[in-house]
Amino acid sequence: MKKVVYLALLVLIVAHQDFWWWHTHEPLVFGFIPIGLAWHAGISISAGLLGLLAVRFCWPHELDADEAAPAARGGEGAAT
């Protein structure tokens, strides 16, 4: 599934360069949103869905253990 998430990210990047809509405003989605703008609103929604897939299938579960651990006192900086 991780590979699917990475692939979906690549697809979104390619879809962003929507040169096929650049010189047209039709169709008008819902009668008032030009297709180029509606397409990118769709990319925003897809980015949210991609985030959902990422947290579901690519989550770094090892970092959840830090929640229970006590927080270290304010950072004292470099080892050297």
Add this chain to the structure above:
Amino acid sequence: MPASSSVLGAFVPIAMNAGQISFIVLLVYMAMLIALGVVAGRVFRGTAADYFAASRGIGSFVLLMSLFGTTMTAFAIIGSSGEAFKSGIGVYGLMVSWSGIFHSVCFFLVGVKLWSYGKRYGYLTQIQFFRDRFESDKLGLILFPALVGLVVPYVLMGIIGGSRAIEKITAGAFPAVFEATKGGLPYWLGGLIMCAVVLTYIFYGGVRGAAWANALQTILFIGLGIVTFFVIAEQLGGMKAATRAVVENNPSYLKVAASDEDLALYANKMADFEADRSTFQPRKPDHISPLVFFTYILIPFSVAMFPHLFQHWLTAKSARAFRLSIVAHPLLMMLTWLPCVLIGVWATSAVGADGKLIVPIGADQNAVLPIMVNKIAPTVMGGLLTAGVLAAIMSSLDSQFICLGSIFTNDIVAHYIRHDNLTDRRKVLIGRGFIVAVVVLSYALSQWLAKTSVFALGVWCFSGFASLAPLIFGALYWRRMTRAGAYACIIASAVVGLAFFIQAYRTGTLVSDHEFLVAGMMPVVFITAASLLALILVSLATQPPSKATIEKFFGTTK
């Protein structure tokens, strides 16, 4: 539109003009923020970890609101509608859809990891993390000026944008007192009020005060933006009618690039206007090149290095608290920008009852939304818009001021001068002192640089941070990255960035809204390429980090 003539005016007991109502709304909003800061101050535990990181106790929803509010600026409402008015719908693709994707990527790949290191090793600032990761006590001395140098323009963007917005939206409030600004609160006073209120609630409440205020502000500016959109749409005869007007008169603004038909239509309509055959003046088609459209991809990576965002990441209660932000951030961006972009596009062709353009051709593009609201929306909308715009601005300003105070306190005074021997009480005292100094200095700079283009400032600021993104990604994911590679990355970014910045200054693009391009691309491409190349080449040519550091940040070595 006077209050007495509108339905919403029934809620206003005394006849007041739009500017006066806006001023009242401003006062109420500022009072709410100060109250939040006072309450946050009451639950303050007195420790540096509580003041600078809210004791790492912020949950999912407030974290989402904080992160979103912090990343949205004056540009999200005022700038978006202004850019759409100037260039059309392409601004959404440039800024929003790229950011929707890669802000979430940065939260996922950078934010969660940095939170966990902050929890494990007690970091309160980015510089503390980088010093540890690269085993370099002196790294802070080079990173500190770079980060501060980039945050300050970001701060100025907020103060300048907000001061201008307040002046426009309160126009008519005090005509006898402020004649030069047609009754609106003058630039210097609007900025002063904003800075004073932000200073108050962060002084008392620290980053928790900022987080709570951000939650309120984010709800406000999203909600008010949507309400403003529906009100304006109704005043223009409905959404379909508003778009149809653009189709008939300025169709290129509904596209990323003008077609040949659009150019011909513009020529014909302009000829009619100049020959007095028509009172409608069309707008000259603008365009965005495919290369510029693509190279904006790098701008969202700037969030990976925002020190003020890093500060909010540290406040999370758990790694899981980031999940809501990763999923919802792109959706909130859409809810904020889509209405504003449509309003900006509609403004290109919207005419009033007199048949004239509501927003004249030569109008300041940053005033498009205030003009639309003042001229056609019910009176109270002006005040609500004021609150929404200021919410977007102040939700970034508060975090930036706190992070600058934190960096000065924790990374310079506490580490280099007092060698980490400061008590929590002293740290908080010094932090508050620096925050006051930073606010005062920023306000003074905003007066000196009042004419600077907000958009130009923003793009340079984001470009600088984006060019440092290799530093954080390398630190988190490349165990072979070395101290020398980190230095090289920062220096390359600074040298190349400054070189282009000076060139842009000489060509006058800093005081205009024309983009400065290099070989047809955003300069961030070249600055980032230089920093990445320097990072890789110097890291490979220098001694790798110690085994202890590798194990600390990457687990047991094989």
